[in-house]
Amino acid sequence: MKPPSRAALARSYRVERVFTVLVGLAALLLGAAALVVGAGWLGTFRAARPVLDPIAVDTLRAWELPARIAAVVLGLLALVAGVLLAVRTLRRERHPDLALDRTAGKRLLVTSGAIAEAIAADAERVAGVSRAKATVVGDAATPALRLSLWLRYGARVKDVWQEVDTAVLRRARESLGVETMPTAVRIELGAQEKQRVR
């Protein structure tokens, strides 16, 4: 299990990558197997057989009912899996709001945008930081912070880092009243000053 601060670094692409690898592997193996059969390496007799083998067709005919049920179930499973996968890739990354008080009647919710803006504005005040962007990621039970910092050229990373940890993040934790806030910091070094178009 990855620590939450590491998981907050970037949106996870594990499911997408694993799926792409599985499809790629299946396509590669099937294509290679068909080529091997066609080249006659598994016997010249087999290579001359039709692709839709009469033996296979006869077997399917003999087991007609189970084959039909299996085909329908397989089709429905593929439909559900494909739709779930497509929905997953299209879903936006979650930015949970923080519930500071859950007691009925006086619920207090801080929206993810408000937290992010406050922390980013605070981080931009640190010497050497030219731009900062914060986002709240993860789920509502275990929210985490992703903080991107663009440092000016010549800024000392160790100093910036120290101040972000002791000042910015501590203030954020205190004002939100949480003990810990898993944080992923992405640093861009030697960034150009932001040019405003007038």
Next chain:
Amino acid sequence: MRVLVRILTLLLGLALAGVGALLAVEVAWTWARPVQGPLLVPWPQWRDRLAELTWQSGSVRLVAAAVAVAGLLLLLFAATARRKDVALLDPGPGITVRTSPRSLARIVGARVRAEENVAAASVTATPKRVRVRAVSGLETEAHLRPRLLDVVAATLADLPLTRKPKVSVVVDSPKDRS
């Protein structure tokens, strides 16, 4: 490449859903009304065509090769879709700090170009290795190279990197050619 893998997953997911739906619908339709013929896909024609083709026929081999190549490409895309962040030391528990290889290359490049007698420099950086290629019109490689190695090492030492990348410096100078 990460976006590409996401788009590919979307397309493959939609294709899987479509093929699954067609399979279920066609099988159920033929089961319920065996005499009326196919509903959406002309599968009896496909079946007859597949029964004619043998594994040796050119079109079968062509399709098999295309499928294998497509699979190889998918594997390649998936393999290149990983992040290549440079890890920095964590300042405290529960905090993870990363930077990009491009950042590393940018600051090393700026420091190298600021050195005397360096006309141009290009830097490529990965978490494991920093490669510098400098052009100098006035100094030979034997003179400039040790100095540049020191500069790059000092620049990297300033950063709280978890692992020091290996540094390689190449100087391209016309003085070495004469």
